[in-house]
Amino acid sequence: MSLLHIDAAHKRYDHHTALHGVSLQLQEGEILCLLGPSGSGKTTLLRLVAGLERLDGGSIRLGQTLVDAAGGPFLPPEQRQLGMVFQDYALWPHLSALDNVALPLHRLGRVAAHKQALAMLDEVGLAALADRHPHALSGGQQQRVALARALAVKPRLLLCDEPLSNLDAGLREELRERIGSVVRAHGISALYITHDHREALALGDRVGVMHQGRLQQLSTPRELLRQPVSDFVARFTSAHGPWPVTLRAGRLQAPWGAMDLPHGTAARADGQYQLYLRAAALRLSEGSGNEAVAQARVLGCVTVGEQTELRLDLHGVSLRLPVADEHATAPGTVTSIHVNGAQALIYPARSTEPTEEHPA
Numbered sequence: 286m287s288l289l290h291i292d293a294a295h296k297r298y299d300h301h302t303a304l305h306g307v308s309l310q311l312q313e314g315e316i317l318c319l320l321g322p323s324g325s326g327k328t329t330l331l332r333l334v335a336g337l338e339r340l341d342g343g344s345i346r347l348g349q350t351l352v353d354a355a356g357g358p359f360l361p362p363e364q365r366q367l368g369m370v371f372q373d374y375a376l377w378p379h380l381s382a383l384d385n386v387a388l389p390l391h392r393l394g395r396v397a398a399h400k401q402a403l404a405m406l407d408e409v410g411l412a413a414l415a416d417r418h419p420h421a422l423s424g425g426q427q428q429r430v431a432l433a434r435a436l437a438v439k440p441r442l443l444l445c446d447e448p449l450s451n452l453d454a455g456l457r458e459e460l461r462e463r464i465g466s467v468v469r470a471h472g473i474s475a476l477y478i479t480h481d482h483r484e485a486l487a488l489g490d491r492v493g494v495m496h497q498g499r500l501q502q503l504s505t506p507r508e509l510l511r512q513p514v515s516d517f518v519a520r521f522t523s524a525h526g527p528w529p530v531t532l533r534a535g536r537l538q539a540p541w542g543a544m545d546l547p548h549g550t551a552a553r554a555d556g557q558y559q560l561y562l563r564a565a566a567l568r569l570s571e572g573s574g575n576e577a578v579a580q581a582r583v584l585g586c587v588t589v590g591e592q593t594e595l596r597l598d599l600h601g602v603s604l605r606l607p608v609a610d611e612h613a614t615a616p617g618t619v620t621s622i623h624v625n626g627a628q629a630l631i632y633p634a635r636s637t638e639p640t641e642e643h644p645a
């Protein structure tokens with residue numbers, strides 16, 4: 286059943302349109318991540334769901350309740366049964382972690398509120414630090430308190446606005462897993478905003494990609510990786526490219542040679558296209574195979590954590606390719622790369638006009 290139903294949400298600020306008719310539904314128990322670059326309208330959409338902004342067009346329903354419709358009813362934020370977690374934690378500095386979590390539970394009475402708050406802090410792994418004040422907690426610990434506070438009221442829907450972006454990489458991954466497991470354990474639905482596609486793909490049951498106030502794609506992480514609907518979505522989810530290619534009689538002519546069109550590609554007219562490839566479609570050539578072989582120049586070799594990566598120039602596109610340690614190669618070397626054409630992502634050739642995303 287759909288818990289959140291956004292229909293043609295439209296929002297203007299002065300002369301700027303932040304949302305151009307965004308529609309989506311979020312199911313009970315689903316974690317839906319909204320991904321997009323800065324300014325794409327993610328926070329605006331979340332604030333509309335929260336009731337912190339009003340729609341200029343369209344409608345928002347929570348369950349059966351119409352909570353906002355342009356010129357129609359409006360349910361204030363405190364009546365929407367939502368939990369919220371923001372980037373900046375927003376804890377009360379003069380209260381302990383326990384009191385921060387217990388505050389929204391005050392109707393239960395002090396003893397019961399503290400009992401429930403402590404249980405929630407335990408779930409996020411912070412019961413031992415319940416008496417600490419925010420200034421004596423790390424960023425990650427403060428965010429766990431904020432998560433406990435948001436979940437303590439048993440919201441119908443949890444709204445998260447870039448909750449991990451102030452934390453360093455290792456902690457982000459740990460806390461992202463914690464958020465996922467606690468939210469799923471409670472069967473709570475969540476709308477989770479991020480500009481980090483890895484975070485969205487790892488956490489979301491579905492991921493929506495926003496661009497310039499529009500929802501470009503809403504699909505499972507797997508579909509998003511396999512079939513990005515546009516070159517923007519491909520690029521924003523880290524596909525490499527673009528390479529100019531020509532399609533003629535069902536064969537693609539790439540800078541390194543001819544390739545078959547991937548199976549299942551919709552029929553396309555002969556002409557110019559742009560090609561993108563995920564890292565998984567590329568591997569160092571070991572001398573055999575049916576795939577196209579391209580020559581790449583090694584620009585450098587870096588170690589990222591435990592992984593060795595070659596920085597390559599592949600026909601004008603620089604990219605990083607994870608390799609086994611023994612394939613670490615000196616800059617300037619030319620190396621052969623197998624290109625798995627079955628995973629090629631193809632889009633109409635771009636115009637050369639500058640765009641907002643690619644200024645001249």
Ligand SMILES: Nc1ncnc2c1ncn2[C@@H]1O[C@H](COP(=O)(O)OP(=O)(O)OP(=O)(O)O)[C@@H](O)[C@H]1O
Pocket residue numbers: 298299301302303321322323324325326327328329330480
């Ligand atoms: N209160 C406001 N007044 C005027 N313009 C606004 C206001 N809030 C947002 N905007 C504009 O609306 C557009 C969408 O902003 P929004 O904050 O929703 O984007 P976002 O995708 O969440 O970006 P970020 O990741 O940087 O937070 C932007 O162009 C922004 O400048």
